[in-house]
Amino acid sequence: MSLRLRLILLALSALVLVPGFGSVIGHIPGFGSEIPAYGELINRIGPAERQVANMVSAINFDIRGLDTLGEEFMLLAAIAGTVVLLRGQRGTDTADTAIRLPGRPLVPRAEAVTLVCRIFGPLIAVFGLYIVLHATVTPGGGFQGGVILASGTMLIYLGEGYAGWRRSVLSGWLDAMEGGGALVFTLCGLGPMLVGAAFMENLLPLGIYKDMLSGGLILIENLGVALAVTGGFTQLFLEFMEETREPAAGEDTPSE
Amino acid sequence: MTPIMSALPFCVAAWLFAIGLYGIVTSRNYIHLVGCLGVCQSATYVLLLAVGYRWDSVAPIFYDHPPGTPAVDPVVQALVLTDIVVGATLTALLLVMAIQVQKRRGTLDPEELAPMKEQQAADACKGRVAEPQR
Structure with missing residues (x-):
């Protein structure tokens, strides 16, 4: 399809859609005047019902926990797809160096870089854990903390080089964290059903308001999400880094 | 608050979506296309947060403020939070597909990747030399 044809199609669909967009924008309640009733209700009853200060966590892990479960599996599926597409036969060998352009000099890593890392x-790992653990009281939670942990x-x-990184970050552990996190979240949903409660009903003691260990089941689900996000994102880094590694002799390249 | 000001965040969202879509339609490179998709996705963040915002409200975290303080909508914030995480992994998945396309076809231009052209390339290849089976 030529560029001109594509643009004509875009213009035609814009002609159809733009009046609708304009009408919708015109009918949305003015910016900053009121918020949807559902959020208003959660803000009003949430703290008393769940002993949780962070309403976003309460929604993600309890009130709309079922939606987060679906989202969790989207995460799992996307990462599984990435790994399947990239890995091929490699991903288990840990002793290799990343690929280098021929002719480019190999600059040794400064000791200062290693020290800083x-x-x-x-410190970043501790900060990530702090964000994960305080999901129910302050801004944060498994998603944010998990990404910080993975970045750590x-x-x-950066500090130890490619081989050191591959030796310390083990692919199997990442798989286990990623799948295990999703499993923990699912079991949090199914567990209450064993005693006759509804799916993902918060049966655990709710704890004290503003306490780190408040929220009951929310804490366990949050931990599951943190595991899955940490494992998943580190797995993504690992697979993309593997892509830059020179295949060792006798090693298959990913099948095409 | 003039009507124009109160419609501004929604117009920003529409504009972000529109330029993202324009970028996708005119894209000549898959990496660029994935970036444009990210711009489109940002429109949803702006839209969601604008829908849930209210003047003189605090964040929906009742730690420093007692429960009952007017707060913005926590539902849209939860949506945006999960949206960002899933968006990041999906971007990774799309980039992996770009890597595989580059490996198989040697190009990232959608124009060059039309199915007919693949057929032509395969025919030309067959006619010239029998490709070894992988």
């Missing part, structure tokens, strides 16, 4: 790697592992690559 060794200092900040654990990149410092190992």
Whole structure:
């Protein structure tokens, strides 16, 4: 399809859609005047019902936990697809170096870089854990904390080099974290059904308001999501880095 | 608050979506196309947060403010949060597909990747030399 044809199609569909867009925008309640009733209701009853200060976590892991379960599996499917498409026969060998352009000099890593990475790697890991653990009281939770934890592992690559990174970040563990996190979340949904409650009903003791361990089942689901996101994102980094690695002799390239 | 000001965030969302869509339609490179998709997706963030915003409200986290303080809509914030995470992994998946397309066909231009052209390329290849079976 030529560029001109594509643009004509776009213009035609815009002609159909733009009046609709304009009408919808005109009928939305003015910006900043009121919020949807559902959110208003959750804000009003949420803290008392769940002993949780962070309403976003309460929605993600409890009130609309079923939706997050679906989203969790989307995450799992996207990462599984990435791994399947990229891995081929490699991904288990850990001793290789990343690919280099021939002729480009190999600059040795400065000791300062290694030092900074060794200092900040654990700090970022602690910060990520802090964000994960305080999901129910302050802004944060498994999604945000998990991404911070996964980013922290990149410092190992920066500080220790490719081989060191592959030795310390094990692919099998990442798979287990990713799948295990989704499993924990699913079991949190199915567990209450064993005692006759509804799917994902929050049966655990809710704890004290503003306490780190408040929210009951929310805490476990949050941990499951943190595991899945950490494992999944680190797995993504690993697979993309693997793509830059020179295949060892006798190793199959990914089948085409 | 003039009507124009109150419609501005929604117009920004529509504009982001429109330029993202334009980029997708005119794209000549899959990496660029994935970037345009990200712009389209940003429109949803702006739209959702604009729908849930209210003047003189706090964030929906009742730690410093007692419960009952007027707060913005937490539902759209939860939506945006999961949207960002899933969007990031889907971008990764699309980029992987771009890598595989580059490996198989040697190009990332959607024009060059039309199915008919693949057939022509395969025919030309067959006529010239029998490709070894993988």
